Amino acid sequence: SADDIEETPSRVFVSPQEKAKWNSPGDIINGTLSVWQRYNAADSSTYTNPSNTYIADRFRANGIGTVQPNARGYGADITGTITMQYWMEKTDFALLPDPVIVYYSVDGVMQSTSTAKTSVPTDSDGNACIFSQAITNQTLDWVSLYPGRPVRPYAEELALCQRYYQTHVLSLPPIKENTTAALYAMPRFNFPTPMRVAPTAKYVDRSGNSGLTYYSTHSNTPTISLSGFTVITDRVAKIVFGMPNGVTMALGDFVYTKLTLDAEIY
Numbered sequence: 298s299a300d301d302i303e304e305t306p307s308r309v310f311v312s313p314q315e316k317a318k319w320n321s322p323g324d325i326i327n328g329t330l331s332v333w334q335r336y337n338a339a340d341s342s343t344y345t346n347p348s349n350t351y352i353a354d355r356f357r358a359n360g361i362g363t364v365q366p367n368a369r370g371y372g373a374d375i376t377g378t379i380t381m382q383y384w385m386e387k388t389d390f391a392l393l394p395d396p397v398i399v400y401y402s403v404d405g406v407m408q409s410t411s412t413a414k415t416s417v418p419t420d421s422d423g424n425a426c427i428f429s430q431a432i433t434n435q436t437l438d439w440v441s442l443y444p445g446r447p448v449r450p451y452a453e454e455l456a457l458c459q460r461y462y463q464t465h466v467l468s469l470p471p472i473k474e475n476t477t478a479a480l481y482a483m484p485r486f487n488f489p490t491p492m493r494v495a496p497t498a499k500y501v502d503r504s505g506n507s508g509l510t511y512y513s514t515h516s517n518t519p520t521i522s523l524s525g526f527t528v529i530t531d532r533v534a535k536i537v538f539g540m541p542n543g544v545t546m547a548l549g550d551f552v553y554t555k556l557t558l559d560a561e562i563y
Contacts, residue, residue, distance in 0.1 A: 421477065520541075
């Protein structure tokens with residue numbers, strides 16, 4: 298019977314926790330470097346000579362050269378010498394075994410590093426840099442905590458990346474907030490993915506300037522500066538702004554802004 302089966306050197310029992318590790322679809326977020334929310338192919342400044350900035354999601358890049366997505370849909374093509382780093386939140390780092398073993402592939406060749414957990418660099422908040430490699434004129438294919446390229450659907454990978462960084466183009470009707478201070482508020486915007494922490498926010502109008510653009514049916518399209526009433530949490534934004542001089546609300550008016558939310562590990 299099943300109760301008579303005993304462990305042997307070649308037949309061992311596996312705990313549910315160990316099975317869960319085996320079935321993990323990919324440990325490191327964007328380990329295949331397939332999500333590039335910040336990358337702008339038309340603007341070389343976004344990927345040239347990066348200075349400890351995120352270009353491929355969740356990977357900091359630093360050095361002299363360029364970092365661009367590989368045409369096959371995963372991996373980072375690097376010219377010059379660029380150091381690629383992956384920083385993990387302290388709560389996830391605490392779950393890693395000791396030593397910390399990271400597998401990665403460069404130009405199709407898998408390599409690995411093994412570091413005592415106490416020797417892994419951490420920042421003042423306890424977040425850990427579990428991967429840091431200088432790549433010269435090669436392609437970094439993938440990075441993983443398990444041998445072999447991690448597999449995760451792109452939509453799921455993007456949702457995980459959006460915990461740290463999101464961009465949205467908003468075109469919404471204004472709503473009158475109160476009648477005493479001539480303040481108006483854009484409706485609340487719920488993030489499609491709750492973020493890691495309350496993010497910093499940047500607003501850019503249609504001309505590329507900081508702020509919002511107010512489109513009115515009865516006047517020109519002035520830019521609106523944000524007031525001090527913007528409410529941001531890890532799940533929602535409410536943008537409060539003052540109306541431009543000489544503009545009153547009318548049916549059909551709307552407010553436009555490109556909203557960037559950043560909750561990355563720095």
